[in-house]
Amino acid sequence: MDSQQKHSIEMKGISIEFPGVKALTDVDFKIGSGTIHALIGANGAGKSTLMKVLGGVYNHYMGTITFDGTAVNIKTPRDSIKLGVAVVYQEVDTALIPYLSIAENIMLDALVNDMGHRQFVNWKGIRAAAKEYLKRVNLDLDIRTLVQDVSLADKQRILVARALAGNSRFLILDEPTAPLSQTETDELFELMRDLAQNQNVGIIFISHRLPEIFEICDTVTILRDGEKVAEKPISEFTQKDIVEHMLGRKFDETYPKTAVDIGSTLFEIKNLSEANGAIHDVNLAVRAGEIVGVTGLVGAGKTELCKTIFGALRIGSGDIILNGNPLKINSPHTAVKQGLALVPEERRKEGVLVEEPVYINLTVASLNNFSNRFDFVNTTSERVAAKKIINELGIRTPSENQKVAFLSGGNQQKVAVGKWLIADADVYIFDEPTKGVDVGAKHDIFELIGQLASDGKGIIYASSEIPEIMGISDRTYVMYDRTIVKELETTETTEEEILFYSAGGQ
Numbered sequence: 001m002d003s004q005q006k007h008s009i010e011m012k013g014i015s016i017e018f019p020g021v022k023a024l025t026d027v028d029f030k031i032g033s034g035t036i037h038a039l040i041g042a043n044g045a046g047k048s049t050l051m052k053v054l055g056g057v058y059n060h061y062m063g064t065i066t067f068d069g070t071a072v073n074i075k076t077p078r079d080s081i082k083l084g085v086a087v088v089y090q091e092v093d094t095a096l097i098p099y100l101s102i103a104e105n106i107m108l109d110a111l112v113n114d115m116g117h118r119q120f121v122n123w124k125g126i127r128a129a130a131k132e133y134l135k136r137v138n139l140d141l142d143i144r145t146l147v148q149d150v151s152l153a154d155k156q157r158i159l160v161a162r163a164l165a166g167n168s169r170f171l172i173l174d175e176p177t178a179p180l181s182q183t184e185t186d187e188l189f190e191l192m193r194d195l196a197q198n199q200n201v202g203i204i205f206i207s208h209r210l211p212e213i214f215e216i217c218d219t220v221t222i223l224r225d226g227e228k229v230a231e232k233p234i235s236e237f238t239q240k241d242i243v244e245h246m247l248g249r250k251f252d253e254t255y256p257k258t259a260v261d262i263g264s265t266l267f268e269i270k271n272l273s274e275a276n277g278a279i280h281d282v283n284l285a286v287r288a289g290e291i292v293g294v295t296g297l298v299g300a301g302k303t304e305l306c307k308t309i310f311g312a313l314r315i316g317s318g319d320i321i322l323n324g325n326p327l328k329i330n331s332p333h334t335a336v337k338q339g340l341a342l343v344p345e346e347r348r349k350e351g352v353l354v355e356e357p358v359y360i361n362l363t364v365a366s367l368n369n370f371s372n373r374f375d376f377v378n379t380t381s382e383r384v385a386a387k388k389i390i391n392e393l394g395i396r397t398p399s400e401n402q403k404v405a406f407l408s409g410g411n412q413q414k415v416a417v418g419k420w421l422i423a424d425a426d427v428y429i430f431d432e433p434t435k436g437v438d439v440g441a442k443h444d445i446f447e448l449i450g451q452l453a454s455d456g457k458g459i460i461y462a463s464s465e466i467p468e469i470m471g472i473s474d475r476t477y478v479m480y481d482r483t484i485v486k487e488l489e490t491t492e493t494t495e496e497e498i499l500f501y502s503a504g505g506q
């Protein structure tokens, strides 16, 4: 193995267009082995697209790519793999084959050759090798386990193991930490450091969390609107510089909190338990105009609570009460009909219809408001409402007709949030709505939530990001081990106190 030899990949003058979108304009980008290089920029800036060019996903770009100074032709994923480039895309789930074992997924490239399937498979060798790579990424799982049965964090590791199996010299991680807990993130960083320092791998890391960039990267490249606007060693940047480069304007980091008169109790849950114990004995109340935080560590039951209230998990016992009337919720459909809205955590699976245009996605949850008494949908008013939300949330799309699949990851998340802002619900439940959205868009989402509150709606805001909870909520509940263990007035508490109760302190 050429483990200590220095390699470099250089992309020069890369430009690429899609119908109606100039995604990249004349971008230069270079990475060497043994280093960790951050690629950052607002949602839709072109980060994933640049990495897809390097990964051979597109063949209609302009510009050149060189490997150790020699021009190379990257036009298919296989070209890229052959050069030792492995990409772990933002959509981790789609990159693995769920019904195959971990071993088969890691060794996929050995199982499939240029012609399709191999004629002869050395299963013994494949299993032994898979075991070895699993060890190198510190994953203690049986290689016979089906990929559909492992957690998202472990799937990422399996993808990294697959990259190692392909003898990759360069590893691209596109927003790997967005779905991870703090501990899982720390573990991934440890693995990244080991790969860079001891195994000479060059890593490109994409993330919207600035502290992570400062923790793990050597160099930072910033894209804005498809162009490179800055590139320096991390030590020469401050967080503020980075944000200003990303957004192209000065930016106030504080979360906007609109002052709202809080009314009487609007929504209550009493002794709520999920049928299979996903949450138990939860009590919570929201007043009109109030933003109530639900926080706790990953795994404490926040998502399960949101889903149970919304009828996506089965209610075992307890009451859900709106305006003094008990609701009968046995499915998300019945929840929506009775005035609830949920922005779910897993947007790809539950939040958006990727094959449909943006405007359909934005209005699908509130079609009642767009149909006349003969049930004909008025597409003109649908489009008007959609355009308004596109503007307010700064959704980057050539028009309201664009298929959601063509939007960047963060812009898809904005669509998932936006559709509920159009729906006229009484109570809005947000489950980690800012995952993967850039700092500017986060601001816009908070502003809209503030608007909902001033319209007298009740808001439940579930997040493990304590600074967000501190910034946006009036009151917050802390979850631990599948139930609410503490209620705190936000102005009277501290991050430390919230963490104390999140960790099971009493």
Ligand SMILES: Nc1ncnc2c1ncn2[C@@H]1O[C@H](COP(=O)(O)OP(=O)(O)OP(=O)(O)O)[C@@H](O)[C@H]1O
Pocket (backbone or CB within 6 Å): 018, 019, 021, 022, 023, 041, 042, 043, 044, 045, 046, 047, 048, 049, 050, 090, 396, 397, 406, 407, 408, 409, 410, 411, 436
């Ligand atoms: N296949 C495609 N067809 C049409 N437009 C596309 C396609 N792929 C990307 N785009 C557009 O190119 C631009 C850049 O998208 P890209 O996914 O690279 O952004 P990003 O920087 O990764 O953003 P995010 O932080 O939200 O993931 C966006 O405007 C996006 O909508």
Ligand SMILES: [Mg+2]
Pocket (backbone or CB within 6 Å): 047, 048, 049, 090, 174, 408, 409, 410
């Ligand atoms: Mg992206």
